[in-house]
Amino acid sequence: MRGFVLPLLLIVFAEIGARLHGASDxxxxxxxxxxxxVEALRxxxxxxxxxxxxxxxxxxxxxxxxxxxxxxxxxxxxxxxxRLLELPLEVxxxxxxxxxxxxxxxxxxxxxxxxxxxxxxxxxxPMLILTRAAxxxxxxxxLEVARVLRLSPLATVVKIVAPAALPRIFVAFRLxxxxxxxxxxxxxxxxxxxxxxxxxxxxxxxxxxxxxxAFLVWVGVVGFALNQLLLWTEARLFGKGAAR
Amino acid sequence: MIVFDNVRxxxxxxxxxxxxxxxxxxxxxLCLIGPSGCGKTTALRIAAGLVTPTSxxxxxxxxxxxxxxxxxxxxxxxxxxxxxxxxxxxxxVALALEAMGAPxxxxxxxxxxxxxxxxxxxxxxxxxSQMSGGMQQRLQIARCLAQEPAALMMDEPFGALDxxxxxxxxxxxLDIARLTGATILFVTHDLEEAIYLGDRVIGLAPHPGRxxxxxxxxxPRPRDQVATRESPRFLALRRQLYDFIHGVESAAR
Numbered sequence: 001m002r003g004f005v006l007p008l009l010l011i012v013f014a015e016i017g018a019r020l021h022g023a024s025d026x027x028x029x030x031x032x033x034x035x036x037x038v039e040a041l042r043x044x045x046x047x048x049x050x051x052x053x054x055x056x057x058x059x060x061x062x063x064x065x066x067x068x069x070x071x072x073x074x075x076x077x078x079x080x081x082x083r084l085l086e087l088p089l090e091v092x093x094x095x096x097x098x099x100x101x102x103x104x105x106x107x108x109x110x111x112x113x114x115x116x117x118x119x120x121x122x123x124x125x126p127m128l129i130l131t132r133a134a135x136x137x138x139x140x141x142x143l144e145v146a147r148v149l150r151l152s153p154l155a156t157v158v159k160i161v162a163p164a165a166l167p168r169i170f171v172a173f174r175l176x177x178x179x180x181x182x183x184x185x186x187x188x189x190x191x192x193x194x195x196x197x198x199x200x201x202x203x204x205x206x207x208x209x210x211x212x213x214a215f216l217v218w219v220g221v222v223g224f225a226l227n228q229l230l231l232w233t234e235a236r237l238f239g240k241g242a243a244r
Numbered sequence: 245m246i247v248f249d250n251v252r253x254x255x256x257x258x259x260x261x262x263x264x265x266x267x268x269x270x271x272x273x274l275c276l277i278g279p280s281g282c283g284k285t286t287a288l289r290i291a292a293g294l295v296t297p298t299s300x301x302x303x304x305x306x307x308x309x310x311x312x313x314x315x316x317x318x319x320x321x322x323x324x325x326x327x328x329x330x331x332x333x334x335x336x337v338a339l340a341l342e343a344m345g346a347p348x349x350x351x352x353x354x355x356x357x358x359x360x361x362x363x364x365x366x367x368x369x370x371x372x373s374q375m376s377g378g379m380q381q382r383l384q385i386a387r388c389l390a391q392e393p394a395a396l397m398m399d400e401p402f403g404a405l406d407x408x409x410x411x412x413x414x415x416x417x418l419d420i421a422r423l424t425g426a427t428i429l430f431v432t433h434d435l436e437e438a439i440y441l442g443d444r445v446i447g448l449a450p451h452p453g454r455x456x457x458x459x460x461x462x463x464p465r466p467r468d469q470v471a472t473r474e475s476p477r478f479l480a481l482r483r484q485l486y487d488f489i490h491g492v493e494s495a496a497r
Contacts, residue, residue, distance in 0.1 A: 141325040144294065148312045149343035149391070159339065163330050 028210035033217065036210035045199065049215070050222065053184050053195035056112055060119020061180040065173055067120065068127025072169075075128075076135025077153075077161065089128070097122035097183050101191055111194070115187045122183040123176040130172035134165035167238045174230045181223050196222075245270045245427050246291055246395060250300035252452075253286060260286050262452030263300065268395075273421055273428040275442035277435060277485065279493050283453025284431045285399055291429055292318045292397045304395075314344060317388035321400040323381040327372040333359060333383050334368040340390035355390075361423075362386045363416060378409035382416075389420070395427040403432065411469050414441060418467065435485045439478060440467060447485060449492045457488045 011030045018029035028036075040046040075082040100118050108114045138161050146156040188197025196219050203211035246268040253261040261283045268274045268291075276284040289295040290302050293312040302309045304316070312318075320326040327336050337355045346354070359367060362382040372380050381401060388396060398417075402410040418441065421428055432438050438445045442461045449456035459481060463472055472478055 139325050141320060141322060142328065144318075144320075145326055145339075147294065148292065148316075148318045149340055150312055150314055151343050155343070159342070160328070163328070 024209060025207050026209055028213055032210040033213045036208070037214035037218070040211065040214060046218065049196045049199040050218070053188065053197070056115035056195060057119055057180040057184040059112065059116040060184065061123050061177055063116065064120030064123025064180070065127045065176050068124040068176070069131050069169065071124070072128045072131025073135055073157065073161070076132040077157065082132070093125055098186055098190060101187060105191060110192055115184055115192050115195070118187050119180050119183045122179050126175040126179060127172050130175070131165070131169050134168035134172070135161055138164045170234050170238065174227065174234065177226055177230055178223065181226060185219060245305060246429070247303040248287070248300070249303065251290060251297045251302055252299045253283070253290065253295065254298045259452035261297070262454050264454065266446060266455060268427055268429055270427055271425050272443045273430060273441055275430045275432060275438035275445045276448060277432060277438045277445060277489070278448035278453070278456070279450055279489060279496070280433070282448040282450040284448050286453065287448070288397050288399050288429055288431045292316055314391055315394040317391045317393035317396050319384055319388055319396065319398040319401045321403055323377070323384045324372070326384055327380060329372055332368060333364060333370050333372070333375070336372070336383055337387050337390050340387045344391065358386045358389055361389065361420065378405055378413065381405065381413065385420070389424070393426055395429070398428060398430045400432055402437070403434070415469065417441070435482055435489065436473065439463070439481050439485065440472060445485065447488050450496060456492060457485070459484060
Protein backbone atom coordinates (compact mmCIF):
# COMPACT_ATOMS: atom_id res chain seq x y z
CA MET A 1 0.00 0.00 0.00
CA ARG A 2 2.90 2.33 0.74
CA GLY A 3 3.74 2.32 -2.99
CA PHE A 4 0.52 4.26 -3.70
CA VAL A 5 1.24 7.17 -1.34
CA LEU A 6 3.59 9.11 -3.60
CA PRO A 7 1.55 8.71 -6.83
CA LEU A 8 -1.63 9.79 -5.02
CA LEU A 9 0.10 12.87 -3.59
CA LEU A 10 1.42 13.76 -7.04
CA ILE A 11 -2.05 13.43 -8.55
CA VAL A 12 -3.47 15.75 -5.91
CA PHE A 13 -0.71 18.31 -6.56
CA ALA A 14 -1.25 18.03 -10.33
CA GLU A 15 -4.97 18.64 -9.86
CA ILE A 16 -4.39 21.73 -7.71
CA GLY A 17 -1.64 23.03 -10.01
CA ALA A 18 -3.72 22.60 -13.16
CA ARG A 19 -6.77 24.28 -11.55
CA LEU A 20 -4.69 27.27 -10.45
CA HIS A 21 -3.07 27.61 -13.88
CA GLY A 22 -6.29 27.54 -15.86
CA ALA A 23 -6.95 26.02 -19.29
CA SER A 24 -3.93 24.62 -21.18
CA ASP A 25 -3.19 22.94 -24.54
CA UNK A 26 -0.40 20.86 -23.00
CA UNK A 27 -1.57 19.57 -19.66
CA UNK A 28 -4.91 18.67 -18.14
CA UNK A 29 -5.95 18.13 -14.53
CA UNK A 30 -6.12 14.45 -13.53
CA UNK A 31 -9.89 14.63 -13.06
CA UNK A 32 -10.36 15.60 -16.71
CA UNK A 33 -7.90 12.91 -17.80
CA UNK A 34 -10.04 10.41 -15.91
CA UNK A 35 -13.18 11.69 -17.63
CA UNK A 36 -11.50 11.45 -21.04
CA UNK A 37 -10.45 7.91 -20.19
CA VAL A 38 -14.03 6.94 -19.37
CA GLU A 39 -15.19 8.57 -22.60
CA ALA A 40 -12.63 6.59 -24.67
CA LEU A 41 -13.68 3.48 -22.82
CA ARG A 42 -17.38 4.10 -23.59
CA UNK A 43 -17.07 4.88 -27.28
CA UNK A 44 -14.87 1.83 -27.84
CA UNK A 45 -11.89 3.75 -29.22
CA UNK A 46 -9.68 2.63 -26.32
CA UNK A 47 -10.52 -1.04 -26.78
CA UNK A 48 -10.01 -0.86 -30.54
CA UNK A 49 -6.67 0.93 -30.29
CA UNK A 50 -5.48 -1.48 -27.56
CA UNK A 51 -6.50 -4.46 -29.66
CA UNK A 52 -4.64 -3.17 -32.72
CA UNK A 53 -1.48 -2.44 -30.75
CA UNK A 54 -1.52 -5.79 -28.95
CA UNK A 55 -2.10 -7.75 -32.18
CA UNK A 56 0.93 -6.05 -33.74
CA UNK A 57 3.05 -6.34 -30.59
CA UNK A 58 2.25 -10.03 -30.00
CA UNK A 59 2.52 -10.90 -33.69
CA UNK A 60 5.92 -9.25 -33.92
CA UNK A 61 6.99 -10.71 -30.58
CA UNK A 62 6.06 -14.23 -31.68
CA UNK A 63 7.90 -13.97 -34.99
CA UNK A 64 10.94 -12.13 -33.64
CA UNK A 65 11.29 -14.24 -30.51
CA UNK A 66 10.99 -17.49 -32.50
CA UNK A 67 13.65 -16.35 -34.95
CA UNK A 68 15.91 -15.02 -32.19
CA UNK A 69 15.48 -18.22 -30.18
CA UNK A 70 16.32 -20.48 -33.13
CA UNK A 71 19.36 -18.40 -34.10
CA UNK A 72 20.48 -18.11 -30.49
CA UNK A 73 20.35 -21.88 -29.93
CA UNK A 74 22.22 -22.60 -33.17
CA UNK A 75 24.90 -19.98 -32.50
CA UNK A 76 25.22 -21.02 -28.86
CA UNK A 77 25.78 -24.64 -29.81
CA UNK A 78 28.03 -24.14 -32.83
CA UNK A 79 31.21 -22.10 -32.43
CA UNK A 80 32.04 -22.09 -36.18
CA UNK A 81 28.59 -20.75 -37.15
CA UNK A 82 28.81 -18.20 -34.36
CA ARG A 83 32.06 -16.87 -35.76
CA LEU A 84 30.72 -16.92 -39.33
CA LEU A 85 27.63 -14.85 -38.47
CA GLU A 86 29.21 -12.59 -35.87
CA LEU A 87 30.07 -9.74 -38.25
CA PRO A 88 26.79 -9.57 -40.20
CA LEU A 89 24.77 -9.75 -36.98
CA GLU A 90 26.85 -7.11 -35.24
CA VAL A 91 26.31 -4.79 -38.22
CA UNK A 92 22.55 -5.35 -38.28
CA UNK A 93 22.03 -5.14 -34.53
CA UNK A 94 22.82 -1.43 -33.95
CA UNK A 95 20.28 -0.38 -36.61
CA UNK A 96 17.47 1.33 -34.66
CA UNK A 97 14.22 -0.47 -35.36
CA UNK A 98 12.49 2.80 -36.34
CA UNK A 99 15.15 3.27 -39.04
CA UNK A 100 13.71 0.19 -40.78
CA UNK A 101 10.34 1.95 -41.16
CA UNK A 102 11.02 3.62 -44.56
CA UNK A 103 12.17 0.35 -46.13
CA UNK A 104 9.37 -1.68 -44.58
CA UNK A 105 6.76 0.94 -45.54
CA UNK A 106 7.70 0.71 -49.23
CA UNK A 107 7.70 -3.06 -49.12
CA UNK A 108 4.63 -3.67 -46.97
CA UNK A 109 2.48 -0.53 -46.91
CA UNK A 110 0.48 0.62 -43.89
CA UNK A 111 -1.17 -1.86 -41.55
CA UNK A 112 -0.42 -4.83 -39.33
CA UNK A 113 2.26 -6.34 -41.57
CA UNK A 114 4.40 -3.22 -41.42
CA UNK A 115 4.17 -3.03 -37.65
CA UNK A 116 4.69 -6.74 -37.09
CA UNK A 117 7.77 -6.74 -39.30
CA UNK A 118 9.41 -3.89 -37.41
CA UNK A 119 8.46 -5.23 -33.98
CA UNK A 120 9.90 -8.63 -34.87
CA UNK A 121 13.13 -7.01 -36.08
CA UNK A 122 13.44 -5.32 -32.67
CA UNK A 123 12.56 -8.48 -30.71
CA UNK A 124 15.12 -10.69 -32.42
CA UNK A 125 18.08 -9.05 -30.67
CA PRO A 126 17.42 -9.44 -26.95
CA MET A 127 16.21 -12.97 -27.63
CA LEU A 128 19.16 -13.90 -29.85
CA ILE A 129 21.87 -12.49 -27.64
CA LEU A 130 20.57 -13.79 -24.31
CA THR A 131 19.66 -17.19 -25.73
CA ARG A 132 23.10 -17.56 -27.25
CA ALA A 133 24.69 -16.69 -23.90
CA ALA A 134 22.35 -19.05 -22.02
CA UNK A 135 23.06 -21.93 -24.38
CA UNK A 136 26.81 -21.33 -24.47
CA UNK A 137 26.77 -21.09 -20.66
CA UNK A 138 25.35 -24.57 -20.09
CA UNK A 139 27.52 -26.46 -17.58
CA UNK A 140 30.28 -28.14 -19.67
CA UNK A 141 30.17 -31.20 -17.41
CA UNK A 142 26.55 -31.82 -18.43
CA LEU A 143 27.56 -31.75 -22.08
CA GLU A 144 30.27 -34.27 -21.23
CA VAL A 145 27.66 -36.47 -19.59
CA ALA A 146 25.71 -36.25 -22.86
CA ARG A 147 28.85 -37.31 -24.76
CA VAL A 148 29.53 -40.24 -22.42
CA LEU A 149 25.91 -41.39 -22.82
CA ARG A 150 26.26 -40.87 -26.58
CA LEU A 151 23.14 -38.74 -26.86
CA SER A 152 22.42 -37.56 -30.40
CA PRO A 153 22.84 -33.80 -31.06
CA LEU A 154 19.06 -33.41 -31.08
CA ALA A 155 18.63 -35.37 -27.84
CA THR A 156 21.42 -33.30 -26.27
CA VAL A 157 19.58 -30.08 -27.11
CA VAL A 158 16.19 -31.40 -26.01
CA LYS A 159 17.28 -33.19 -22.83
CA ILE A 160 20.23 -31.10 -21.63
CA VAL A 161 20.71 -27.73 -23.32
CA ALA A 162 17.10 -26.55 -23.53
CA PRO A 163 16.08 -27.29 -19.93
CA ALA A 164 19.36 -25.89 -18.62
CA ALA A 165 18.99 -22.67 -20.61
CA LEU A 166 15.20 -22.27 -20.36
CA PRO A 167 14.98 -20.09 -17.24
CA ARG A 168 17.39 -17.56 -18.74
CA ILE A 169 15.68 -17.76 -22.12
CA PHE A 170 12.40 -16.87 -20.45
CA VAL A 171 14.00 -13.73 -18.98
CA ALA A 172 15.04 -12.86 -22.54
CA PHE A 173 11.45 -13.35 -23.67
CA ARG A 174 10.21 -11.00 -20.95
CA LEU A 175 12.66 -8.32 -22.13
CA UNK A 176 11.60 -8.87 -25.74
CA UNK A 177 7.94 -8.47 -24.74
CA UNK A 178 8.73 -5.06 -23.23
CA UNK A 179 10.56 -4.07 -26.40
CA UNK A 180 7.62 -5.27 -28.53
CA UNK A 181 5.16 -2.90 -26.88
CA UNK A 182 7.54 0.06 -27.05
CA UNK A 183 8.32 -0.48 -30.72
CA UNK A 184 4.68 -1.11 -31.68
CA UNK A 185 3.59 2.20 -30.16
CA UNK A 186 6.60 3.95 -31.71
CA UNK A 187 5.75 2.71 -35.20
CA UNK A 188 2.16 3.84 -34.70
CA UNK A 189 3.30 7.28 -33.64
CA UNK A 190 5.73 7.56 -36.53
CA UNK A 191 3.68 6.29 -39.45
CA UNK A 192 1.13 3.56 -38.93
CA UNK A 193 -2.38 5.02 -38.57
CA UNK A 194 -3.72 2.53 -36.04
CA UNK A 195 -3.42 1.45 -32.41
CA UNK A 196 -2.58 3.34 -29.23
CA UNK A 197 0.30 5.30 -30.78
CA UNK A 198 -1.94 6.71 -33.52
CA UNK A 199 -4.67 7.47 -30.95
CA UNK A 200 -2.10 9.38 -28.88
CA UNK A 201 -1.04 11.40 -31.95
CA UNK A 202 -4.61 12.15 -33.02
CA UNK A 203 -5.59 13.32 -29.55
CA UNK A 204 -2.49 15.48 -29.33
CA UNK A 205 -3.11 17.09 -32.70
CA UNK A 206 -6.73 17.74 -31.78
CA UNK A 207 -5.41 19.76 -28.78
CA UNK A 208 -7.01 17.34 -26.32
CA UNK A 209 -4.38 17.06 -23.56
CA UNK A 210 -6.89 15.20 -21.36
CA UNK A 211 -7.36 12.44 -23.94
CA UNK A 212 -3.65 12.35 -24.84
CA UNK A 213 -2.69 11.84 -21.21
CA ALA A 214 -5.44 9.24 -20.76
CA PHE A 215 -3.95 7.17 -23.59
CA LEU A 216 -0.44 7.74 -22.26
CA VAL A 217 -1.33 6.45 -18.80
CA TRP A 218 -3.14 3.52 -20.40
CA VAL A 219 -0.02 2.53 -22.41
CA GLY A 220 1.87 2.40 -19.10
CA VAL A 221 -0.84 0.27 -17.50
CA VAL A 222 -0.81 -2.18 -20.43
CA GLY A 223 2.98 -2.49 -20.27
CA PHE A 224 2.91 -3.00 -16.52
CA ALA A 225 0.18 -5.65 -16.76
CA LEU A 226 2.07 -7.49 -19.48
CA ASN A 227 5.25 -7.61 -17.40
CA GLN A 228 3.37 -8.74 -14.29
CA LEU A 229 1.73 -11.53 -16.27
CA LEU A 230 5.11 -12.73 -17.54
CA LEU A 231 6.71 -12.50 -14.09
CA TRP A 232 3.87 -14.58 -12.68
CA THR A 233 4.26 -17.16 -15.47
CA GLU A 234 8.00 -17.28 -14.86
CA ALA A 235 7.52 -17.93 -11.15
CA ARG A 236 4.98 -20.67 -11.92
CA LEU A 237 7.25 -22.36 -14.49
CA PHE A 238 10.64 -22.09 -12.85
CA GLY A 239 9.86 -21.44 -9.22
CA LYS A 240 10.83 -24.83 -7.86
CA GLY A 241 13.53 -27.34 -8.72
CA ALA A 242 14.74 -25.09 -11.49
CA ALA A 243 18.35 -24.51 -12.45
CA ARG A 244 19.34 -20.92 -11.92
CA MET B 245 40.38 -55.45 -21.49
CA ILE B 246 41.67 -51.86 -21.66
CA VAL B 247 45.18 -51.49 -23.02
CA PHE B 248 47.33 -48.37 -23.15
CA ASP B 249 49.99 -48.83 -25.80
CA ASN B 250 52.68 -46.14 -25.62
CA VAL B 251 50.04 -43.39 -25.22
CA ARG B 252 51.40 -39.86 -25.57
CA UNK B 253 49.38 -36.71 -25.18
CA UNK B 254 50.62 -33.19 -25.85
CA UNK B 255 48.82 -29.87 -25.64
CA UNK B 256 50.86 -27.67 -27.94
CA UNK B 257 54.47 -28.21 -26.91
CA UNK B 258 53.49 -29.28 -23.39
CA UNK B 259 53.76 -33.03 -22.96
CA UNK B 260 51.08 -34.27 -20.54
CA UNK B 261 51.54 -38.00 -20.95
CA UNK B 262 54.84 -39.36 -22.21
CA UNK B 263 54.38 -42.86 -23.54
CA UNK B 264 52.08 -44.62 -21.09
CA UNK B 265 51.72 -48.41 -21.40
CA UNK B 266 49.65 -50.57 -19.10
CA UNK B 267 46.76 -52.99 -19.16
CA UNK B 268 43.57 -53.26 -17.13
CA UNK B 269 42.47 -56.88 -16.96
CA UNK B 270 38.81 -57.94 -17.00
CA UNK B 271 37.10 -57.56 -13.59
CA UNK B 272 40.17 -55.86 -12.19
CA UNK B 273 40.13 -52.77 -10.01
CA LEU B 274 43.11 -50.67 -11.06
CA CYS B 275 43.87 -47.55 -9.05
CA LEU B 276 45.84 -44.66 -10.53
CA ILE B 277 47.55 -42.35 -8.09
CA GLY B 278 50.08 -39.58 -8.37
CA PRO B 279 50.74 -35.95 -7.48
CA SER B 280 48.67 -33.25 -9.19
CA GLY B 281 49.76 -32.66 -12.75
CA CYS B 282 50.81 -36.27 -13.32
CA GLY B 283 48.06 -36.80 -15.88
CA LYS B 284 46.03 -39.41 -14.01
CA THR B 285 42.70 -37.78 -14.84
CA THR B 286 43.85 -37.31 -18.44
CA ALA B 287 44.64 -41.02 -18.66
CA LEU B 288 41.14 -41.82 -17.41
CA ARG B 289 39.62 -39.45 -19.96
CA ILE B 290 41.55 -41.21 -22.72
CA ALA B 291 40.27 -44.59 -21.51
CA ALA B 292 36.73 -43.16 -21.50
CA GLY B 293 37.12 -41.93 -25.08
CA LEU B 294 36.72 -38.26 -24.10
CA VAL B 295 40.28 -37.38 -25.19
CA THR B 296 42.21 -38.73 -28.17
CA PRO B 297 45.93 -39.40 -27.65
CA THR B 298 48.46 -37.49 -29.75
CA SER B 299 50.22 -40.73 -30.56
CA UNK B 300 50.09 -44.33 -29.42
CA UNK B 301 46.79 -46.11 -28.92
CA UNK B 302 44.30 -46.95 -26.20
CA UNK B 303 42.31 -50.10 -26.92
CA UNK B 304 39.13 -51.59 -25.51
CA UNK B 305 38.80 -55.35 -26.11
CA UNK B 306 41.36 -55.08 -28.87
CA UNK B 307 39.73 -52.19 -30.78
CA UNK B 308 41.11 -48.65 -30.72
CA UNK B 309 39.03 -46.32 -28.51
CA UNK B 310 37.59 -43.73 -30.90
CA UNK B 311 35.07 -42.08 -28.60
CA UNK B 312 32.81 -42.69 -25.60
CA UNK B 313 30.91 -45.98 -25.55
CA UNK B 314 27.77 -46.80 -23.61
CA UNK B 315 29.27 -49.83 -21.90
CA UNK B 316 31.97 -47.62 -20.39
CA UNK B 317 30.49 -45.37 -17.71
CA UNK B 318 32.22 -42.37 -16.15
CA UNK B 319 31.73 -41.24 -12.55
CA UNK B 320 32.85 -37.62 -12.37
CA UNK B 321 34.29 -36.06 -9.24
CA UNK B 322 32.02 -32.99 -9.35
CA UNK B 323 28.74 -34.87 -8.91
CA UNK B 324 26.81 -31.63 -8.37
CA UNK B 325 27.65 -30.50 -11.89
CA UNK B 326 27.20 -33.91 -13.49
CA UNK B 327 23.55 -34.28 -12.39
CA UNK B 328 20.59 -32.56 -14.06
CA UNK B 329 19.26 -30.20 -11.37
CA UNK B 330 15.82 -29.98 -12.99
CA UNK B 331 15.29 -33.75 -12.88
CA UNK B 332 14.47 -35.85 -9.83
CA UNK B 333 16.69 -38.74 -8.75
CA UNK B 334 14.53 -41.10 -10.82
CA UNK B 335 14.71 -38.69 -13.77
CA UNK B 336 18.49 -38.54 -13.59
CA VAL B 337 18.77 -42.32 -13.71
CA ALA B 338 16.18 -42.34 -16.51
CA LEU B 339 18.50 -40.18 -18.63
CA ALA B 340 20.88 -43.13 -19.04
CA LEU B 341 17.99 -45.49 -19.81
CA GLU B 342 16.65 -43.03 -22.40
CA ALA B 343 20.10 -42.85 -23.98
CA MET B 344 20.25 -46.64 -24.08
CA GLY B 345 16.82 -46.78 -25.73
CA ALA B 346 15.57 -49.02 -22.92
CA PRO B 347 11.88 -49.92 -23.19
CA UNK B 348 9.54 -47.62 -21.31
CA UNK B 349 7.68 -50.50 -19.74
CA UNK B 350 9.19 -51.54 -16.41
CA UNK B 351 11.45 -48.51 -16.34
CA UNK B 352 10.17 -47.27 -12.99
CA UNK B 353 10.83 -50.63 -11.33
CA UNK B 354 14.28 -50.79 -12.90
CA UNK B 355 15.09 -47.29 -11.62
CA UNK B 356 13.91 -48.15 -8.11
CA UNK B 357 16.11 -51.26 -8.12
CA UNK B 358 19.14 -49.21 -9.24
CA UNK B 359 18.53 -46.56 -6.58
CA UNK B 360 18.17 -49.26 -3.95
CA UNK B 361 21.47 -50.81 -4.99
CA UNK B 362 23.33 -47.57 -4.28
CA UNK B 363 21.51 -47.00 -0.99
CA UNK B 364 18.95 -44.46 -2.24
CA UNK B 365 15.84 -46.53 -1.65
CA UNK B 366 12.68 -44.43 -1.77
CA UNK B 367 14.47 -41.25 -2.89
CA UNK B 368 12.96 -41.30 -6.41
CA UNK B 369 11.19 -37.94 -6.21
CA UNK B 370 13.99 -35.95 -4.56
CA UNK B 371 15.85 -33.33 -6.56
CA UNK B 372 19.68 -33.32 -6.42
CA SER B 373 19.56 -29.96 -4.60
CA GLN B 374 17.64 -31.69 -1.79
CA MET B 375 20.34 -34.36 -1.37
CA SER B 376 23.65 -34.42 0.51
CA GLY B 377 26.95 -34.73 -1.36
CA GLY B 378 27.19 -38.42 -0.60
CA MET B 379 23.66 -39.04 -1.86
CA GLN B 380 24.35 -37.05 -5.02
CA GLN B 381 27.43 -39.14 -5.76
CA ARG B 382 25.42 -42.31 -5.11
CA LEU B 383 22.87 -41.02 -7.60
CA GLN B 384 25.55 -40.48 -10.22
CA ILE B 385 26.79 -44.03 -9.64
CA ALA B 386 23.21 -45.30 -10.06
CA ARG B 387 23.00 -43.50 -13.40
CA CYS B 388 26.28 -45.12 -14.45
CA LEU B 389 25.01 -48.57 -13.40
CA ALA B 390 21.92 -48.00 -15.57
CA GLN B 391 24.31 -48.15 -18.53
CA GLU B 392 25.11 -51.74 -17.49
CA PRO B 393 28.77 -50.89 -17.97
CA ALA B 394 31.48 -53.42 -18.67
CA ALA B 395 33.91 -50.85 -17.30
CA LEU B 396 33.57 -47.99 -14.82
CA MET B 397 35.88 -44.98 -15.02
CA MET B 398 35.92 -43.28 -11.63
CA ASP B 399 37.66 -39.90 -11.41
CA GLU B 400 38.35 -39.11 -7.75
CA PRO B 401 34.70 -39.89 -7.04
CA PHE B 402 34.93 -39.63 -3.25
CA GLY B 403 37.51 -36.84 -3.04
CA ALA B 404 35.01 -34.15 -2.07
CA LEU B 405 33.21 -36.19 0.60
CA ASP B 406 33.79 -36.33 4.35
CA UNK B 407 35.76 -39.27 5.77
CA UNK B 408 32.80 -41.28 7.11
CA UNK B 409 30.77 -40.99 3.90
CA UNK B 410 33.86 -41.79 1.86
CA UNK B 411 34.46 -45.05 3.74
CA UNK B 412 30.90 -46.27 3.35
CA UNK B 413 30.94 -45.41 -0.35
CA UNK B 414 34.23 -47.28 -0.75
CA UNK B 415 32.66 -50.42 0.68
CA UNK B 416 29.51 -49.98 -1.39
CA UNK B 417 31.63 -49.58 -4.50
CA LEU B 418 33.48 -52.82 -3.73
CA ASP B 419 30.12 -54.59 -3.34
CA ILE B 420 28.94 -53.20 -6.67
CA ALA B 421 32.18 -54.26 -8.34
CA ARG B 422 31.81 -57.78 -6.95
CA LEU B 423 28.13 -58.04 -7.96
CA THR B 424 28.43 -56.59 -11.48
CA GLY B 425 31.92 -57.83 -12.29
CA ALA B 426 32.66 -54.43 -13.85
CA THR B 427 36.26 -53.57 -14.65
CA ILE B 428 37.20 -50.43 -12.77
CA LEU B 429 39.75 -47.71 -13.37
CA PHE B 430 39.83 -45.63 -10.19
CA VAL B 431 41.75 -42.35 -10.06
CA THR B 432 42.50 -40.93 -6.63
CA HIS B 433 45.11 -38.89 -4.81
CA ASP B 434 44.43 -40.77 -1.58
CA LEU B 435 47.08 -43.51 -1.17
CA GLU B 436 45.11 -45.48 1.43
CA GLU B 437 41.99 -45.40 -0.70
CA ALA B 438 43.97 -46.77 -3.66
CA ILE B 439 45.38 -49.65 -1.62
CA TYR B 440 42.09 -50.39 0.11
CA LEU B 441 40.13 -50.62 -3.14
CA GLY B 442 42.61 -51.83 -5.71
CA ASP B 443 43.78 -55.16 -7.08
CA ARG B 444 46.70 -53.16 -8.38
CA VAL B 445 47.97 -49.62 -7.92
CA ILE B 446 49.89 -47.67 -10.53
CA GLY B 447 51.67 -44.52 -9.38
CA LEU B 448 52.35 -41.89 -12.02
CA ALA B 449 55.31 -39.52 -11.94
CA PRO B 450 54.73 -36.04 -13.39
CA HIS B 451 56.21 -33.88 -16.21
CA PRO B 452 55.47 -35.74 -18.37
CA GLY B 453 53.08 -38.30 -16.88
CA ARG B 454 54.67 -41.75 -16.83
CA UNK B 455 54.51 -44.89 -14.74
CA UNK B 456 56.70 -44.56 -11.67
CA UNK B 457 55.63 -47.54 -9.61
CA UNK B 458 53.33 -50.52 -10.03
CA UNK B 459 52.18 -52.52 -7.01
CA UNK B 460 49.98 -55.62 -6.99
CA UNK B 461 47.78 -55.41 -3.89
CA UNK B 462 47.81 -58.88 -2.37
CA UNK B 463 45.45 -58.04 0.49
CA PRO B 464 42.67 -60.61 0.99
CA ARG B 465 39.06 -59.78 0.09
CA PRO B 466 36.54 -58.96 1.38
CA ARG B 467 38.37 -56.03 2.89
CA ASP B 468 37.49 -54.36 6.14
CA GLN B 469 37.82 -50.68 6.95
CA VAL B 470 39.49 -51.44 10.31
CA ALA B 471 41.21 -54.83 10.01
CA THR B 472 42.55 -54.30 6.47
CA ARG B 473 43.85 -50.84 7.20
CA GLU B 474 45.61 -52.09 10.37
CA SER B 475 47.23 -55.11 8.74
CA PRO B 476 51.05 -55.03 8.48
CA ARG B 477 50.86 -55.72 4.75
CA PHE B 478 48.60 -52.67 4.22
CA LEU B 479 51.00 -50.49 6.18
CA ALA B 480 53.98 -51.79 4.22
CA LEU B 481 52.26 -51.02 0.92
CA ARG B 482 51.29 -47.60 2.19
CA ARG B 483 54.90 -46.94 3.13
CA GLN B 484 56.07 -47.97 -0.32
CA LEU B 485 53.59 -45.68 -2.08
CA TYR B 486 54.25 -42.85 0.33
CA ASP B 487 57.98 -43.05 -0.33
CA PHE B 488 57.29 -43.01 -4.06
CA ILE B 489 55.01 -39.93 -3.92
CA HIS B 490 57.35 -38.17 -1.53
CA GLY B 491 60.27 -38.97 -3.86
CA VAL B 492 58.66 -37.54 -7.02
CA GLU B 493 57.36 -34.50 -5.16
CA SER B 494 60.73 -33.58 -3.71
CA ALA B 495 62.35 -34.25 -7.10
CA ALA B 496 59.93 -31.79 -8.63
CA ARG B 497 60.97 -29.07 -6.18
